[in-house]
Amino acid sequence: MTRALFAAALAFASAAANAAFDEAELMRQLAATTEVQSAYTERKTSPLLAAPLDNSGTLTYRRPNVIEKNVASPRREKLRILADEVVVERNGQERRIAIASQPTLAAFAASLRGVLSGDSAVLRKYFKLRVSGAEEAWSLELVPIDAAVSRYVERVVVEGRGGRVGRIETFEVSGDRTVLELR
Amino acid sequence: MRIFLAGLVLALAAYAAVHAVKVENDFTAFLPNTTSPEERLLVAQLRDGLVARLMLVALEGGEAPALANASRQLAAELAKAPEFAFASNGASFASPALAEALVRNRYALSPRVAPGAFSEEHLRRALDERLDELSSPVALPTRALLPRDPTGELTALYKRLVPGTQPAMREGVWFTADGKSALLIAQTRAPGYDSVAQAAAMARVRSALAAIDPALRPTLSGPGVFAAESHRIIEHDVERLGIAATAGVLLLLGYVYRSLRAIALVAMPVVLGLLAGVLAVQWGFGSVHAITLGFGATLVGEAVDYPNYVLVQTQGEGSGALGSVGHTLGLAVLTTVASALALALSGFQGLAQLGVLTMVGILAAGIATRYLVPWLAAGRVPVAYPLPFAALLQPFGGRLPRIGVVVLALAVLGGLAATDPAWRENDLSAISPIPEALRLQDAALRREMGAPDVSYLVASRGSDEGAALANAEAALPVLEGLKAKGVLAGYESATALLPSPATQRARLDALPARDALEASLRAAQRGLPFKPDTFAPFLSDVEAARTAPLLTRAAYAGTPAAARLDALLVQQDGAWLALTPVAGLRDAAALEAALAGSASRLVDLKRVTAGMLDGYLRESSRQVAYGAGLIGVLLVFGLRSVRRALRVLLPSAAALCLTVGLLAACGVRLGVFHLVALLLVLGIGLNYALFLEAAVSNSARRARAAQALALCVATTALTFGLLAASATPVLRAIGLTVAIGALLSVVLALAWTPAERSFR
The missing domain is CATH 1.20.1640.10 (Multidrug efflux transporter AcrB transmembrane domain)
Known part of the structure; x- marks a missing residue:
C-alpha cells in the first residue's frame, strides 16, 4: 500500500517536472530566436546505399520567412524556402517548385519553418506534436497527420537546447534516414 | 350514370x-436519324462519349487545407462508388490498379524508350539524377520505385497522361486560380444523357461530401449534370404549369357550364x-x-x-x-x-x-x-x-383588311427569305433549359480544369484498332506543333494509354538484353554509392518487358482507364476510330489544313450539329408544305367549294406567317420546337376558321359560334400563355408561339368571315 502510494507520488512528481518544460514553453523559446546562421552537416543513410551520403554547408534563418540552405560540399547548391515555393539553384540554373503542389514538400517546409520560428500552428497543420525532455535537452517529435505525407514520412525528431535547434532527424517509410546537425 | x-x-x-x-x-x-458518319459520331459522342460522362466538381466554403482534405477524401469515396468509373483531384491517379498497370507496362508506354536509351552514358546520367533526388525533399514520392525504375520512366509517363493544361495546385490538389475552390473531375459510369442515373451520381457526390464535411458546398457541372438538371426543371415546369393550366381551364369550364x-x-x-x-x-x-x-x-x-x-x-x-x-x-x-x-x-x-x-x-x-x-x-x-367577351368576336369582313393582311403576310415571307439563315436556330444548347448562369459557370470550370469541351475531335480511322491507333499517333506531331504555337491548348490521345502495336513493338525491341543491360548498369554505377544489387528489380523488369506480350485494352480492365479507352477508341461502320478530343482550339482551319491528306480528320461537332438541325428544318419545311397541300385538298372536298376552302385556308396561313414574322422581328431564333408549335397554330387556326365558316348562314348560329370560339380561344390563350412563362426554353417557345398564333388566328378568321348580307 505504501509502495503504491510512493510510486504514485513519484509519477506525479516527474510529471510535474516535465510540465515545467512543455510545448508552449519550447515554442516561446524558439520564437525568441530571430536569426540563425550556422554551419550544418547532413547525412543520408538508405538501404539502397552502400555508404551514407553527406553534405554540408550553412543554414540561415531570419525572421519571419527566410530559410536558406547553402550546400558547399560535395557541390554548390542553394535551397531557399519562400512563403509558397521552394527555389533550388544549381549550376547557375534555378528551379522553382510550388510548395502546394506536393503534400510532402509542404510538410517538409512547414516542419523547418515551424521549428525555426517556434510557430506551433504551422506545425500542427501537418503533424501531431510531442515534446519531451527538459530545457537543456529537449526533443520534439513530429508525426504526420495526413495520409498523403505519412505514406512516405514516418516521423521527424527535432532535438535542441533552450531556443536553439541542434539536430533534425527524418525517418522515412522506405527505411531512409536523414540527420541534419547544426553547430 | x-x-x-x-x-x-x-x-x-x-x-x-x-x-x-x-x-x-x-x-x-x-436528334435526327443520322445519315453521315460524322453525324453518327456526333450522336454517339453526345450519348456515350467521354466528355458527356465527365462531371466537374468544385468544393467551396472553407480554408484551403480543409478543402484539400475534403477533396482527397471525396476522390477516394467516389472512386469506390458504383456510380463512378474514376475520380481525380490531381493528387495522383486515384486507382492503385491503374498505377500498377502503368508500372508494369511502362516500357511499352514510354516514348523515351528508343535504341540507345539504356546505354551506359544514359544510365549514368539517370543514376546521378536519382542520387541527387535521394537527398532532396522534392522527389520523396518516387523513392519507393527507385530500385525498379531508375530511369524515371513512370514520372515521365504521368506527366504525359495528366492533361496538358492543368489547374492550379494547392495543398497537393487541384484548385481554381483564385484558391477559393478545390476541383475534382469524375467520370460517371452511366452515359451523360441518362438523366436519372446522372441525378443519382450527383446525389452520391452531395451525400459523400456532407459526410466528410457538412460545412462545404459542392458545385457540380458537366453534360450529365445538365441532363439531370434539365429533367428536373422540365418536370418541375410541366408539373407546375400543368396544374395551373388545368385549374384555369376547369375554372373557365366551370363558368361556362356550371x-x-x-x-x-x-x-x-x-x-x-x-x-x-x-x-x-x-x-x-x-x-x-x-x-x-x-x-x-x-x-x-x-x-x-x-x-x-x-x-x-x-x-x-x-x-x-x-x-x-x-x-x-x-x-x-x-x-x-x-x-x-x-x-x-x-x-x-x-x-x-x-x-x-x-x-x-x-x-x-x-x-x-x-x-x-x-x-x-x-x-x-x-x-x-357565354363568356363576357364573346360578343366582341364579330366578323369585320371587308376587302381592304384582307388584302392588307395578305400583303403583310407576303412581306413577312419575303423578309424571311431575304434574311434566311439569321432567324434559324442551329445551336443545340439553345433548346436546353439550363439557365445561362449555370452554362457560364460550366464554361469557367472547364477553362480552369483544361477539360476538353464538346466541340472538337480529331478522328483517326483505321481498318482495325491497331491501324486507327497508328493513324492517331501519326497526328500527334501535328497537334504537338500547333500546341507549341498556341493554336490549341491541349489534347487527350488514346495512344498515351494504348500505343499502336507497331510502336509498342519498336519500343520493346529497343530494350537491351539482360547481359548487355547488366554490363551497362555496372559500368554506370561505378563510383556511385548505390549498393551493387540495388537495381536488380530494374534488370528483371526490363527482361520481363522484352518478352511480354503487347499491351492491350485488357491490361486496363477494372481501372478508370478502361472507360476512357472505351470512349476514345470506338467502332463505327465496321471500322475503328481513335478519337482525340482537342481543348481550347483557337484556329480550326489551321488544324484542318495541317491534317489534310492524313488518315485523321477534324470533326467540328458544333458544325455537324448545326448542319444536322438545318437539314432537319429544311426537310420538315418540305413535309409541312405537303401537309398544307393535303389540308387544301381536304378543305376543297369537304366544303365542296374552292371559295369556301380559301376562306378557311387564307386566314390560317396568314396567321401562321404573321406569327413567324412577329417572333423573328422580336429576335427569337426559330428552331425545331417552334415548328412543332407552328403546326399546332395551323391546326388551331383551321379549326377556328372552320367553326366560323360553318356558321355564316344563320345569325343565331353565328352568335353561338362566337361563343364557342371565345371559349376555345380562352382555353388556348390560358394554357399556352402559362407555358410562355416557363423557365424551359422549349416550353417557352411553344407557349409563346401558340398563344400569339391562336390570337392572330381568331382575329384573322373573323376578318375573313363575310358579313351576313354578303353571303348567298
Missing part, C-alpha cells in the same frame, strides 16, 4: 396504360385521345419519350375545343343539328391530323412519336366527340353560358 360508367372504363384503361407504357428519358431521341357533368363530358374525349395516342406510340415505337408525353398532352389537349364547339354550337337545337356540326367537326379533325403528318414523317424519332401521338389522339378525341359525347349526354345537352 353513363358518364360514371365511361369514367370507370377510362380509369381502368388509364391504369392499364400506365403499366403498359415504357417511358424513356434519352434526349438524343430528339355543371360537373358537363365538365366531365368535355374532358372525356381529351382523356380518351391522350390514352389512345400514348398506346399507339408505345405500340409503334416500343416506348414513349418523356418529352413526347409532355408535349403530346399539350397537343391533344387542344381537342378540348371539339366538345366545347359541339356543345355550344348545338345549344337549343335538336339532335338534327349534330349532323351539320359533325361535318365541320370531321373537317377540323382531319385537317389537324393532316398538319401533324409532317411530324409523324420526321427524321427525329422524338418528333415522329409526337406526330403519331397527335394524329391518333386527335382522331380518337374527334370520334369520341362526335359519337361518345352525344350518347353520354343522352339528349340532355348542358347549358352553356
Whole structure:
C-alpha cells in the first residue's frame, strides 16, 4: 500500500517536472530566436546505399520567412524556402517548385519553418506534436497527420537546447534516414 | 350514370396504360436519324462519349487545407462508388490498379524508350539524377520505385497522361486560380444523357461530401449534370404549369357550364385521345419519350375545343343539328391530323412519336366527340353560358383588311427569305433549359480544369484498332506543333494509354538484353554509392518487358482507364476510330489544313450539329408544305367549294406567317420546337376558321359560334400563355408561339368571315 502510494507520488512528481518544460514553453523559446546562421552537416543513410551520403554547408534563418540552405560540399547548391515555393539553384540554373503542389514538400517546409520560428500552428497543420525532455535537452517529435505525407514520412525528431535547434532527424517509410546537425 | 360508367372504363384503361407504357428519358431521341458518319459520331459522342460522362466538381466554403482534405477524401469515396468509373483531384491517379498497370507496362508506354536509351552514358546520367533526388525533399514520392525504375520512366509517363493544361495546385490538389475552390473531375459510369442515373451520381457526390464535411458546398457541372438538371426543371415546369393550366381551364369550364357533368363530358374525349395516342406510340415505337408525353398532352389537349364547339354550337337545337356540326367537326379533325403528318414523317424519332401521338389522339378525341359525347349526354345537352367577351368576336369582313393582311403576310415571307439563315436556330444548347448562369459557370470550370469541351475531335480511322491507333499517333506531331504555337491548348490521345502495336513493338525491341543491360548498369554505377544489387528489380523488369506480350485494352480492365479507352477508341461502320478530343482550339482551319491528306480528320461537332438541325428544318419545311397541300385538298372536298376552302385556308396561313414574322422581328431564333408549335397554330387556326365558316348562314348560329370560339380561344390563350412563362426554353417557345398564333388566328378568321348580307 505504501509502495503504491510512493510510486504514485513519484509519477506525479516527474510529471510535474516535465510540465515545467512543455510545448508552449519550447515554442516561446524558439520564437525568441530571430536569426540563425550556422554551419550544418547532413547525412543520408538508405538501404539502397552502400555508404551514407553527406553534405554540408550553412543554414540561415531570419525572421519571419527566410530559410536558406547553402550546400558547399560535395557541390554548390542553394535551397531557399519562400512563403509558397521552394527555389533550388544549381549550376547557375534555378528551379522553382510550388510548395502546394506536393503534400510532402509542404510538410517538409512547414516542419523547418515551424521549428525555426517556434510557430506551433504551422506545425500542427501537418503533424501531431510531442515534446519531451527538459530545457537543456529537449526533443520534439513530429508525426504526420495526413495520409498523403505519412505514406512516405514516418516521423521527424527535432532535438535542441533552450531556443536553439541542434539536430533534425527524418525517418522515412522506405527505411531512409536523414540527420541534419547544426553547430 | 353513363358518364360514371365511361369514367370507370377510362380509369381502368388509364391504369392499364400506365403499366403498359415504357417511358424513356434519352434526349438524343430528339436528334435526327443520322445519315453521315460524322453525324453518327456526333450522336454517339453526345450519348456515350467521354466528355458527356465527365462531371466537374468544385468544393467551396472553407480554408484551403480543409478543402484539400475534403477533396482527397471525396476522390477516394467516389472512386469506390458504383456510380463512378474514376475520380481525380490531381493528387495522383486515384486507382492503385491503374498505377500498377502503368508500372508494369511502362516500357511499352514510354516514348523515351528508343535504341540507345539504356546505354551506359544514359544510365549514368539517370543514376546521378536519382542520387541527387535521394537527398532532396522534392522527389520523396518516387523513392519507393527507385530500385525498379531508375530511369524515371513512370514520372515521365504521368506527366504525359495528366492533361496538358492543368489547374492550379494547392495543398497537393487541384484548385481554381483564385484558391477559393478545390476541383475534382469524375467520370460517371452511366452515359451523360441518362438523366436519372446522372441525378443519382450527383446525389452520391452531395451525400459523400456532407459526410466528410457538412460545412462545404459542392458545385457540380458537366453534360450529365445538365441532363439531370434539365429533367428536373422540365418536370418541375410541366408539373407546375400543368396544374395551373388545368385549374384555369376547369375554372373557365366551370363558368361556362356550371355543371360537373358537363365538365366531365368535355374532358372525356381529351382523356380518351391522350390514352389512345400514348398506346399507339408505345405500340409503334416500343416506348414513349418523356418529352413526347409532355408535349403530346399539350397537343391533344387542344381537342378540348371539339366538345366545347359541339356543345355550344348545338345549344337549343335538336339532335338534327349534330349532323351539320359533325361535318365541320370531321373537317377540323382531319385537317389537324393532316398538319401533324409532317411530324409523324420526321427524321427525329422524338418528333415522329409526337406526330403519331397527335394524329391518333386527335382522331380518337374527334370520334369520341362526335359519337361518345352525344350518347353520354343522352339528349340532355348542358347549358352553356357565354363568356363576357364573346360578343366582341364579330366578323369585320371587308376587302381592304384582307388584302392588307395578305400583303403583310407576303412581306413577312419575303423578309424571311431575304434574311434566311439569321432567324434559324442551329445551336443545340439553345433548346436546353439550363439557365445561362449555370452554362457560364460550366464554361469557367472547364477553362480552369483544361477539360476538353464538346466541340472538337480529331478522328483517326483505321481498318482495325491497331491501324486507327497508328493513324492517331501519326497526328500527334501535328497537334504537338500547333500546341507549341498556341493554336490549341491541349489534347487527350488514346495512344498515351494504348500505343499502336507497331510502336509498342519498336519500343520493346529497343530494350537491351539482360547481359548487355547488366554490363551497362555496372559500368554506370561505378563510383556511385548505390549498393551493387540495388537495381536488380530494374534488370528483371526490363527482361520481363522484352518478352511480354503487347499491351492491350485488357491490361486496363477494372481501372478508370478502361472507360476512357472505351470512349476514345470506338467502332463505327465496321471500322475503328481513335478519337482525340482537342481543348481550347483557337484556329480550326489551321488544324484542318495541317491534317489534310492524313488518315485523321477534324470533326467540328458544333458544325455537324448545326448542319444536322438545318437539314432537319429544311426537310420538315418540305413535309409541312405537303401537309398544307393535303389540308387544301381536304378543305376543297369537304366544303365542296374552292371559295369556301380559301376562306378557311387564307386566314390560317396568314396567321401562321404573321406569327413567324412577329417572333423573328422580336429576335427569337426559330428552331425545331417552334415548328412543332407552328403546326399546332395551323391546326388551331383551321379549326377556328372552320367553326366560323360553318356558321355564316344563320345569325343565331353565328352568335353561338362566337361563343364557342371565345371559349376555345380562352382555353388556348390560358394554357399556352402559362407555358410562355416557363423557365424551359422549349416550353417557352411553344407557349409563346401558340398563344400569339391562336390570337392572330381568331382575329384573322373573323376578318375573313363575310358579313351576313354578303353571303348567298
